[in-house]
Amino acid sequence: MTRPDGPLVLGIETSCDETGVGLVRGTKLLADAVASSVDEHARFGGVVPEVASRAHLEAMLPTLERACLDAGVGLDDVDAVAVTSGPGLIGALLVGVAAAKTLALGLGRPLYGVNHLAAHVAVDQLEHGPLPEPCLALLVSGGHSSLLLVDDVTHAVRPLGATIDDAAGEAFDKVARLLGLPFPGGPHIDAAATGGDRMSIAFPRGLTSGRDMDRHRFDFSFSGLKTAVARWVEARARSGAAVSVPDVAASFQEAVCDVLTRKAVAACQAHGIDHLLIGGGVAANSRLRSLATERAAAAGIAVRVPRPGLCTDNGAMVAALGAELVTRGRIPSALDLPASSSMPVTTVVA
Ligand code: KG4
Ligand code: ZN
Numbered sequence: 069m070t071r072p073d074g075p076l077v078l079g080i081e082t083s084c085d086e087t088g089v090g091l092v093r094g095t096k097l098l099a100d101a102v103a104s105s106v107d108e109h110a111r112f113g114g115v116v117p118e119v120a121s122r123a124h125l126e127a128m129l130p131t132l133e134r135a136c137l138d139a140g141v142g143l144d145d146v147d148a149v150a151v152t153s154g155p156g157l158i159g160a161l162l163v164g165v166a167a168a169k170t171l172a173l174g175l176g177r178p179l180y181g182v183n184h185l186a187a188h189v190a191v192d193q194l195e196h197g198p199l200p201e202p203c204l205a206l207l208v209s210g211g212h213s214s215l216l217l218v219d220d221v222t223h224a225v226r227p228l229g230a231t232i233d234d235a236a237g238e239a240f241d242k243v244a245r246l247l248g249l250p251f252p253g254g255p256h257i258d259a260a261a262t263g264g265d266r267m268s269i270a271f272p273r274g275l276t277s278g279r280d281m282d283r284h285r286f287d288f289s290f291s292g293l294k295t296a297v298a299r300w301v302e303a304r305a306r307s308g309a310a311v312s313v314p315d316v317a318a319s320f321q322e323a324v325c326d327v328l329t330r331k332a333v334a335a336c337q338a339h340g341i342d343h344l345l346i347g348g349g350v351a352a353n354s355r356l357r358s359l360a361t362e363r364a365a366a367a368g369i370a371v372r373v374p375r376p377g378l379c380t381d382n383g384a385m386v387a388a389l390g391a392e393l394v395t396r397g398r399i400p401s402a403l404d405l406p407a408s409s410s411m412p413v414t415t416v417v418a
Pocket of ligand 2: 348
């Protein structure tokens with residue numbers, strides 16, 4: 069692509085419950101249209117895959133039209149089409165992949181089937197400029213919790229660790245549910261915690277000591293924490309004592325943020341990295357942001373966190389990675405590109 073201001077790339081995201089269509093020119097964000105089906109899942113307390121797939125089908129064309137209108141471009145102007153091909157919910161991914169193939173074929177433009185996690189990393193350059201490489205990425209959302217070593221976001225991303233059970237956001241959602249807070253629970257726990265004492269209850273920090281730590285140095289585990297919160301609340305209720313939702317929320321949140329930031333900083337130090345990037349829906353958490361900033365600064369590490377709207381799932385992140393792939397001359401995907409629910413992060417382009 070020879071345009072001086074970089075290629076115009078359309079990005080499509082449908083891996084979970086957000087239908088996202090973004091338009092990016094080079095590293096400039098032109099449009100980020102998102103339709104969420106989160107309200108349709110609220111009464112189930114979690115994302116229902118079939119409901120998400122149907123919502124993507126309904127939202128795809130209106131969201132595509134809105135993105136083009138917002139950006140003031142026509143589909144003919146697009147130089148390449150990028151789409152999340154994995155990981156994610158298979159039925160949901162298929163809707164985006166089918167739409168992207170149709171557009172690429174109809175427009176005669178290259179198609180890039182990209183990794184969702186790498187896209188969460190690439191999106192930061194829309195806000196903070198060129199990605200510092202190498203950097204370490206902590207990605208925390210309802211579907212994933214990963215520590216990645218990013219040498220080159222277009223083809224060299226190494227997983228250092230991940231959750232071995234619940235994702236961080238999933239833990240926030242489950243604990244919120246048992247505290248009687250609405251779905252998705254993260255923002256509600258965050259808000260409740262501001263009025264609580266984070267030192268009031270010593271909840272466990274999974275995989276941070278002994279043999280567990282030796283075997284899972286940069287992995288996470290949040291299901292034991294969730295169970296500990298449930299037991300604590302049950303025991304209080306049985307004894308007739310009041311449960312302080314702010315105190316439980318603040319202590320639980322502290323346990324999650326303590327582990328995430330401790331391991332992220334330790335991973336940076338172990339690999340000699342001085343840039344930490346945080347992404348995913350949980351990156352909106354106020355305590356995670358402040359603790360990460362504080363601990364990273366003490367270790368001489370710079371922290372980058374995109375604004376909340378770019379941290380949660382969206383099409384702009386896919387377009388951002390697509391534009392970088394085009395700019396760095398990476399080979400596009402074949403038109404028989406599959407959707408892959410368990411696409412490894414080592415595969416940036418399928
Ligand atoms: O990235 P995202 O929009 O979707 C995926 O799961 O991929 O992340 C949603 C998750 C939910 O679990 C939600 O509870 C959590 O991010 N979340 C938060 C906050 N805002 C959203 N968790 C903690 N604190 C927040 N302020
Ligand atoms: Zn995500």
